[in-house]
Amino acid sequence: MFAEIITIGDEILIGQIIDSNSAFIGKELNKIGVDVYQITSISDDKQHILTALDEAKKRADIVIITGGLGPTKDDVTKHTICEYFDDTLVQNEKVLKHIEALFAKYISTPISDINRQQSLVPSKSTVLMNLYGTAPGMWIESENTVFISMPGVPYEMKGLMKNEVLPRLQKRFDRPYIIHKTVLTYGLGESAIAERIEDWEDSLPSFIKLAYLPNLGKVRLRLSARGNDKNLLEETLENRIEELHHIIGDIIIGYEEDETIEKRIGNLLVRNGETLSVAESCTGGKLAQSFTANAGASKYFKGGVVTYATQSKIDILNIEADIIDTYSVTSFEVAEAMALAVKEKFKSDYGVSTTGNAGPDKGDGNVEAGTVFIAIATPKRVFSKKYEFGKGRERVIGKSMNKALELLLEDLKEISKIV
């Protein structure tokens, strides 16, 4: 059984926004065993939408549409759906009350007719209540194809998917089992891993698919097993991952689908009753953010400093000016001094620091763009490493963060083995 996703909006085609909705929808459908055959992004144009609906209907059992529902979109999708299904718009009182309530609670500007018109829906559609916004979702069935329309605002669409669309799809269609296992690795590139696990990969049964997901120095391996015998699927996956662990266990971080290095670090720290703080220069807050983005970070993350200017390293972290003058602000010595200083200031068990040049030009430290020093201070020792991350400011910052996380995890894993 196939689904297709149609995202509507000129802003996607001219690249003003990135279509992150399709990825979310694809991932969620995939989890309930629905294959996405194609994702099509088209303009806010009625004829183009009609054509896309027709073509998708030929190929798919489920057609999910996002976008074109905002007040400034003139609700083009809603009107086009009406035309496509030869339907008319009727006012939905429940939606209208919801819109009025939302404005009363969250929106400072007064409610307008444009907003009220969003409570008009096609008479043949089942309304999917949008808890987070004013544009309702719609579900229409036609000749065994289910059409679902949702607003394009990501958090509104996500709410609709979880609360309305997925439960209804699971009720509506009888699906084979699909089970995913994700293996997060670190330290090795895609092709290096591919070579190490080549034989294992070739020996996988046809009902198990392997996918690689590389991202700035981290590679995620995803195994998807599909079939009607749930026990067989689970057993086979378990055995295969056991095999994989024997081959590349040294570079495996974890096995949860939403596993991240920072979460793994958090879990290890919480288990050990230890805490962390960070001192950032070139990563400029991104390292702290990687931890604080997760709920519950306060259990182990005490905080950090972004000592961006050289002087602030002296003023805030009390790094001795001599060290900076002697070794330069981007050096092993300064990185280690920063890690030790932040660990002490925040009274944490671990301290992590970054100092380097994210580019594009030479920084205070007068090192090449892409040169970064990372230091880890642990309860037992402090150590630092130097990296050349090449070009691209955003990329250098991202790689610096990932590498800092890797080094910290390495050390925590050592400890855990001992414990």
Place this chain on the structure above:
Amino acid sequence: MFAEIITIGDEILIGQIIDSNSAFIGKELNKIGVDVYQITSISDDKQHILTALDEAKKRADIVIITGGLGPTKDDVTKHTICEYFDDTLVQNEKVLKHIEALFAKYISTPISDINRQQSLVPSKSTVLMNLYGTAPGMWIESENTVFISMPGVPYEMKGLMKNEVLPRLQKRFDRPYIIHKTVLTYGLGESAIAERIEDWEDSLPSFIKLAYLPNLGKVRLRLSARGNDKNLLEETLENRIEELHHIIGDIIIGYEEDETIEKRIGNLLVRNGETLSVAESCTGGKLAQSFTANAGASKYFKGGVVTYATQSKIDILNIEADIIDTYSVTSFEVAEAMALAVKEKFKSDYGVSTTGNAGPDKGDGNVEAGTVFIAIATPKRVFSKKYEFGKGRERVIGKSMNKALELLLEDLKEISKIV
């Protein structure tokens, strides 16, 4: 003249990665006056690729393909293109040398045959050198349609677009002028702005298109003028934006396409010879990152502290425990104390602070999820505001950051008026 973008990769359809490439390509094509008619994401399947190429060819003069070129992809795109154009693969020495050089310089793992095979290209293709990776780009013309294939790795694709694809397309096709002007606003929602500028919008000539781009409290307006009389376009745009300024000048931040609140703040601070530091609790480093993500931030951004744990607010910023006990850690009083303290510690002219509960649960401060206090300390005064950002941790953090930036900009604009 139309272009179509085809992104290849199962990982896109199952939502393992977000297709950010299409947005970049669409934006760049749009700038040189090429309309993207459709973006299609398909699987790593030969037949699906062949069908997509055929359909795109019917509708477009330019077909841009990304993905399916990685070593672990078995270079499916390359082999399919060979089949589509009835061509064969030949080794390209220049590409081979480049691959070997890249491995020697950046990659710790030894070069493999899989990597060397990436220097095989279709004989009818013009090779587009990929400076940042091992998979080359390819350009093939057939019956007046240009087919361009690039690897899916974003920074490799971006390099190829800028260095090879865009210059070649501009040479190959004679295009009408297209001129964009972007107006970044803040503080008002999409529909509220739409109502304020309704008459102005209705009066726009047909050769000017207006697009709205809302994002967590900020709305970007983009005017696109297209035609053959460059002067007329520029003049009309200028006049129209002048008109717009009279209508909503109070909420306009700037007029550059890549304008952001943080850049605008940076420019104002540099112009005034002033500096900034930030004290973050609930935004957890995101505010600092918004500044340090831009090259040259060191000219005005001294740094910041992420005092995530309550105790760290006392230890690092020396906030009096009494204030926290009396008013709670999430309060106007603590927010203002944080802003003043960080300003003093970093010896900066401005200090910005955030403290609140990003959710999902109640935090130390025992306020509802979504409740956030933001304070701004300036050379003259300190002030703070309270917000209710509703649900969604990521969203609350993002809105907190944007609102903090807005408040700071407000104050800087006041100053600038006086100056």
